Amino acid sequence: MPYGDGTGPTGQGPGTGRGMTAGSGRGRMGGNNAGAGPGGNCVCPRCGTKASHVRGVPCFTIKCPQCGTKMTRA
Numbered sequence: 001m002p003y004g005d006g007t008g009p010t011g012q013g014p015g016t017g018r019g020m021t022a023g024s025g026r027g028r029m030g031g032n033n034a035g036a037g038p039g040g041n042c043v044c045p046r047c048g049t050k051a052s053h054v055r056g057v058p059c060f061t062i063k064c065p066q067c068g069t070k071m072t073r074a
């Protein structure tokens with residue numbers, strides 16, 4: 001076989017490797033806060049007792065002082 005190095009210009013068309021535009025990412029949505037703003041109250045879904053919501057502490061981690069039910073966002 002007299003074929004030595006295979007560095008011929010075979011098979012490489014013009015413009016190879018284009019076409020993948022790196023899409024800029026979409027804005028991140030903040031997570032699972034259900035659209036409630038900061039502050040506000042938590043409310044017990046069972047007896048209606050309200051408690052002040054502490055920012056950074058989800059309402060469902062707070063138990064109702066009256067009945068012990070986990071509170072939800074008012």
Ligand SMILES: [Zn+2]
Nearest residue numbers: 044047064067
């Ligand atoms: Zn309650």
